[in-house]
Amino acid sequence: MIKQNLHTHSVYCDGKDTIDQMAQTAIQKGFTVLGFSGHGPCRFDDVAMKEKDLASYRKEILEAKEKYKDQIQIYVGIEEDIWQRVASRDFYDYVIGSKHFVKVRDQVKNVDYSPAMTDEIVSLYGGDFLAYAKDYYEDIKRIAQFEEIDIVGHLDLLMKFNEEEQYCSFTDPAYLGYAQECIDVLVQAGKIFEINTGAIARGYRKYPYPHQRLLEYIFQKGGKIILNSDCHDRNMLDCHYPESMKLIRDLGFTSMMVLTPEGFKEAPIDQFSL
Ligand SMILES: [Zn+2]
């Protein structure tokens, strides 16, 4: 049975645990595939890895890969912010592409940061959340052209602090229109959509990204998916996995993507552990 997480942070960026601690926990929790995806260098992001640390990041992961090779497959990945793409794709087994920032009225703001910052972003848009959503999804569409990116990270991150629909209904037709247009372009480009439980682990959301309505759309369009925990704390490595697997099955997905030594492959859903 396959149990996989390809979205894992460590002390190299804003994670709590070392590469080795995370690998050990993954083995204890029955994972068969673990990929590390530290935040790629990004001038807007204080916690992102620095260019000078990338060689030791990779080296340490490769050491864990060798040390635990009989127990788990370990891969070297990166979470690239789409505003600062990786210098060399050859350095990594895979790349997650994520949008963490918006630029509005010449100010750069962090989408991921806090309810107060989301308030600030929306007020810079003159209180128009939909205008924010339009720009946000328009920018993510560019991932279709970014050949290095395999996986689209937390597609609807802008809804992180919207659990009670404070800013926008998850089913607002205009909102869904922007998101669906973006999904169309990314499906066409063959990108993999991540079902990401990270905001549940941090207590902001009850359900993974993307919202169920968007997942239904991804399913209808034949999009490829993967389940990731966006882990910053090894205790949360499989946070909400059983519930997410149930959701994925209930939506009708019959396969998910898995990373192998030969690259990404599609595997039937019943090969994934619950
Ligand atoms: Zn991210």
Ligand SMILES: [Zn+2]
């Ligand atoms: Zn992340």
